[in-house]
Amino acid sequence: MATELMVNGEKRQVETDPQKPLLWVLREDLDMLGTKFGCGMALCGACTVMIDGQAVRSCTTPVATAAGKQITTIEHVASTPVGKAVSEAWTELDVPQCGYCQAGQIVSATALLAKTPKPTDQQIDSAMSGNICRCATYLRIRKAIKQAAGLEEGAAA
Amino acid sequence: MNAPLNMNRRALLKATLVGGAVLAFDARFAFAQAPGEKAIIINAYIRVNPDNSFVIGSKNPEVGQGVITMLPMLIAEELDVDWTQVTAETTIADEKVYGFQVAGGSFTTPMNYMPMRQIGAAARQMFIKAAAARWGVPEDTLTTSGGRVSQTSGSTTAKRSVTYAELAAEAAKIAAPDLKTVPLKDPATFKIIGQSKIGVDTPAIVAGKPLFGIDVKKPGMLHAAIEACPAYGGTLTSFDADAVKALPGIIAVVPLNSGYNPKGPHDAVAIVAESWWVANQARSALKPVWNTEAQKRFSSAAFKASAEAKMAAAPEGSVHKAGDAAKALASAAKTVTARYDYPYIAHATLEPQNCTAHFENGKIEFWAPTQLPADGRKVVSEALGIAPDAITIHMTRIGGGFGRRLMNDYMVQVAQIAKALPGRPIKLIWTRTDDLRHDFFRPGGWHDLKAGLDGEGKLVALADHFITYGKDSKPDTGAAMTATEFPAPMLSDVDLSVSYVESNVPTGYLRAPSSNALAFVFQSFLDEVALAAGTDLPELMRRTLGEARVMKHGNRPGMDGSVPEFNTGRARAVIDKVCQMAGWTGRSGGDAGNGVRKGRGFGFYYSHRGYFAEVVDVTVAKNGKVSVDKVWVAGDVGRQIINPINALHQAQGSVIDGLGQILSGQKIEIRDGAANRTNFHDYPLPRIGDAPADVVVEWVVSDNDTTGLGEPALPPVIPAIANAIFAATGKRIRSLPVVPAELAV
Numbered sequence: 001m002a003t004e005l006m007v008n009g010e011k012r013q014v015e016t017d018p019q020k021p022l023l024w025v026l027r028e029d030l031d032m033l034g035t036k037f038g039c040g041m042a043l044c045g046a047c048t049v050m051i052d053g054q055a056v057r058s059c060t061t062p063v064a065t066a067a068g069k070q071i072t073t074i075e076h077v078a079s080t081p082v083g084k085a086v087s088e089a090w091t092e093l094d095v096p097q098c099g100y101c102q103a104g105q106i107v108s109a110t111a112l113l114a115k116t117p118k119p120t121d122q123q124i125d126s127a128m129s130g131n132i133c134r135c136a137t138y139l140r141i142r143k144a145i146k147q148a149a150g151l152e153e154g155a156a157a
Numbered sequence: 158m159n160a161p162l163n164m165n166r167r168a169l170l171k172a173t174l175v176g177g178a179v180l181a182f183d184a185r186f187a188f189a190q191a192p193g194e195k196a197i198i199i200n201a202y203i204r205v206n207p208d209n210s211f212v213i214g215s216k217n218p219e220v221g222q223g224v225i226t227m228l229p230m231l232i233a234e235e236l237d238v239d240w241t242q243v244t245a246e247t248t249i250a251d252e253k254v255y256g257f258q259v260a261g262g263s264f265t266t267p268m269n270y271m272p273m274r275q276i277g278a279a280a281r282q283m284f285i286k287a288a289a290a291r292w293g294v295p296e297d298t299l300t301t302s303g304g305r306v307s308q309t310s311g312s313t314t315a316k317r318s319v320t321y322a323e324l325a326a327e328a329a330k331i332a333a334p335d336l337k338t339v340p341l342k343d344p345a346t347f348k349i350i351g352q353s354k355i356g357v358d359t360p361a362i363v364a365g366k367p368l369f370g371i372d373v374k375k376p377g378m379l380h381a382a383i384e385a386c387p388a389y390g391g392t393l394t395s396f397d398a399d400a401v402k403a404l405p406g407i408i409a410v411v412p413l414n415s416g417y418n419p420k421g422p423h424d425a426v427a428i429v430a431e432s433w434w435v436a437n438q439a440r441s442a443l444k445p446v447w448n449t450e451a452q453k454r455f456s457s458a459a460f461k462a463s464a465e466a467k468m469a470a471a472p473e474g475s476v477h478k479a480g481d482a483a484k485a486l487a488s489a490a491k492t493v494t495a496r497y498d499y500p501y502i503a504h505a506t507l508e509p510q511n512c513t514a515h516f517e518n519g520k521i522e523f524w525a526p527t528q529l530p531a532d533g534r535k536v537v538s539e540a541l542g543i544a545p546d547a548i549t550i551h552m553t554r555i556g557g558g559f560g561r562r563l564m565n566d567y568m569v570q571v572a573q574i575a576k577a578l579p580g581r582p583i584k585l586i587w588t589r590t591d592d593l594r595h596d597f598f599r600p601g602g603w604h605d606l607k608a609g610l611d612g613e614g615k616l617v618a619l620a621d622h623f624i625t626y627g628k629d630s631k632p633d634t635g636a637a638m639t640a641t642e643f644p645a646p647m648l649s650d651v652d653l654s655v656s657y658v659e660s661n662v663p664t665g666y667l668r669a670p671s672s673n674a675l676a677f678v679f680q681s682f683l684d685e686v687a688l689a690a691g692t693d694l695p696e697l698m699r700r701t702l703g704e705a706r707v708m709k710h711g712n713r714p715g716m717d718g719s720v721p722e723f724n725t726g727r728a729r730a731v732i733d734k735v736c737q738m739a740g741w742t743g744r745s746g747g748d749a750g751n752g753v754r755k756g757r758g759f760g761f762y763y764s765h766r767g768y769f770a771e772v773v774d775v776t777v778a779k780n781g782k783v784s785v786d787k788v789w790v791a792g793d794v795g796r797q798i799i800n801p802i803n804a805l806h807q808a809q810g811s812v813i814d815g816l817g818q819i820l821s822g823q824k825i826e827i828r829d830g831a832a833n834r835t836n837f838h839d840y841p842l843p844r845i846g847d848a849p850a851d852v853v854v855e856w857v858v859s860d861n862d863t864t865g866l867g868e869p870a871l872p873p874v875i876p877a878i879a880n881a882i883f884a885a886t887g888k889r890i891r892s893l894p895v896v897p898a899e900l901a902v
């Protein structure tokens with residue numbers, strides 16, 4: 001069955017099972033490998049994408065339910081000023097260790113700042129609580145979000 | 158610009174590396190990716206591009222420990238190029254060219270700090286020789302900087318300089334100097350080593366580029382999902398291949414034997430399809446029937462009962478015996494006894510196990526997220542009955558290792574699938590449940606401890622009956638304790654004994670293996686001993702360590718065969734340092750009102766040649782939930798922190814990893830010979846809200862060899878948290894993980 005998707009501002013047509021999770025449509029049908037598989041049960045956040053501005057776990061999102069909505073993935077997240085600020089802070093602070101969770105972290109952080117430009121510490125921890133980092137880069141994730149939000153002076157030091 | 162070298166005419170340069178490993182320092186193409194059309198290969202680690210930029214090889218797998226940045230830093234420093242001129246690549250896995258290639262044991266730094274510098278320095282000499290020959294001047298009139306050779310003195314007054322790129326074709330033909338005698342820089346002149354460099358892959362990770370094993374894509378590739386026998390060692394009786402093959406998109410159903418479980422055969426069935434999602438969905442139609450009769454008797458409850466029975470009986474073996482512990486304990490002024498235990502736990506790398514392989518004409522090529530490719534080559538060679546030389550292994554970036562990917566079971570699996578479907582690359586991906594159920598777990602264990610103090614509050618005797626997993630007097634993989642477990646070597650009356658509980662569960666190495674469990678046991682127990690001695694743990698440690706001296710660290714040799722030493726002075730220095738950093742003033746903690754309790758704890762551990770002392774502050778809520786507020790870390794890994802930003806990140810990550818082991822509820826239980834956890838809801842990892850506000854790290858720089866940082870910061874935080882919980886609540890944590898309900902008020 002054909003599903004029409006709006007991915008990163010482009011119209012994409014996929015011929016697939018409507019129940020196939022968006023994660024696997026991105027990775028297998030659209031050859032966009034930035035979005036990662038970690039748990040398949042909306043428990044780790046590695047597969048996070050934005051759908052109409054909301055951080056969503058693509059591993060449990062049947063592709064049919066994403067039809068016609070604006071999907072933004074890690075490959076395109078830096079195209080908005082907020083996403084760009086997040087990505088730059090992530091690089092400057094060298095947030096990643098193994099890096100596997102980081103696509104999901106960056107998308108979640110971007111969704112947070114798009115809605116809440118100056119989050120409190122609690123808002124940061126709560127918005128990011130669905131994203132596991134097995135390497136435990138959490139201190140830098142907090143710092144990078146604050147830096148991207150312009151909340152911490154000299155945070156890049 | 159020079160013409161590219163003809164690959165068949167390039168010079169063959171050989172040299173021997175320190176540490177006994179013979180390395181063919183061989184100017185052949187060995188990098189993971191094809192060189193740019195005009196790049197010139199100087200040696201197996203260095204390629205020069207016409208624009209005078211350099212591709213430098215990193216020979217070890219990258220699991221997030223930062224070697225793909227650190228190893229090229231070492232080479233670039235001595236090559237004398239600017240870091241901005243460098244791009245880094247992981248080399249191919251080839252032990253004949255690169256020697257021992259591993260991400261494990263915190264070995265990369267101690268085994269490569271000098272050799273990689275020597276390789277950079279040797280290449281620099283080759284450029285100098287090439288310039289000297291071109292200009293007809295003595296080498297000692299030439300200097301280097303920023304990837305150029307310059308003449309600044311000598312017979313000609315004219316200053317001249319030439320880029321390495323312009324010299325590359327000539328340099329590549331010059332015999333490499335002896336690595337052992339090649340001059341190295343004075344560390345005071347380092348421009349790259351000791352400077353913080355962000356990970357070379359960081360921009361690509363942030364951009365979502367496909368770097369990981371799971372991202373591998375090859376023309377014509379098929380995808381495989383796997384259904385493995387839940388009970389370790391079980392065999393396949395039957396399955397419904399027809400039902401699976403009847404489903405759309407299914408290419409093949411391949412029964413296989415992992416051939417890897419060290420405890421015997423372990424059967425599985427692979428489903429191959431055009432899409433991994435389709436293959437994985439089809440598992441529900443497979444209806445495998447397993448024969449697991451022989452495994453039914455293995456369960457956590459049975460292990461516990463057996464351990465308790467063994468504890469009550471005479472030990473089966475001895476780990477270390479000195480003097481007469483029984484007599485010394487009987488005559489001690491005070492004795493302390495306690496029992497400790499910890500469970501099987503999983504690695505839970507965030508990137509699930511996966512591997513891609515392509516079998517054709519009796520040869521196989523891998524794109525493997527493996528921490529130990531040489532073992533992968535060996536086990537695949539055995540499983541397929543093909544020569545090691547018929548196996549090519551490309552190392553991908555790895556989404557977390559923690560020791561899980563030292564075991565190459567997934568390589569054996571995908572090799573068998575690829576052999577069944579020759580000519581098509583196959584990518585095998587496990588689900589999270591597969592990953593949690595088919596790990597090589599950190600083995601659990603039990604300890605029955607007794608310590609004796611003299612009248613001055615000094616520890617004088619120690620006995621431990623250690624119950625671990627094993628059979629026929631042999632511990633399972635990663636389940637051993639050594640004779641040098643602290644504080645045994647410090648005492649003249651010691652009895653470390655051992656008994657074994659049989660299990661079918663495969664075990665392996667988890668970040669800081671054995672240390673992650675034994676630090677908890679011994680540093681927590683020593684806190685109990687300190688209390689009985691009327692003091693705190695840092696002070697008891699100082700008393701026990703005694704004066705500064707170097708002791709053999711016994712039978713825990715490194716993979717390079719050398720035996721690490723234990724320097725009591727270095728231990729004291731990090732203990733003193735962390736106490737000063739945290740403002741430690743002795744035991745402190747207690748009621749903070751409204752059922753909230755606060756406490757401070759300390760832990761020290763020496764592992765992987767690194768000395769670490771840590772202090773933590775915890776808050777225990779009314780409902781028993783423990784949060785770690787702040788952690789102070791003092792570490793000594795020798796005279797040079799190579800990449801300070803990454804060193805900090807490794808230490809911080811290790812601390813939060815250890816925090817997860819004690820506080821997140823990590824525990825694998827065994828029923829009917831199978832592990833019972835399925836995903837992150839029943840096998841939780843620390844989340845952002847569990848991270849402390851800060852983990853402050855300071856280095857005690859000592860004049861000792863530079864050693865690794867992937868592991869040694871982890872062990873001490875576990876007892877430090879346990880001891881802080883005791884300080885806060887008066888409840889001793891003697892069993893992992895912490896159960897919050899038991900701390901509720």
Ligand code: FES
Pocket residue numbers: 036037038039040041042043044045046047048057058059060
């Ligand atoms: S893969 Fe989707 S939340 Fe883990």
Ligand code: FES
Pocket residue numbers: 096097098099100101102132133134135136137221507556557
């Ligand atoms: S960086 Fe490794 S899982 Fe987050």
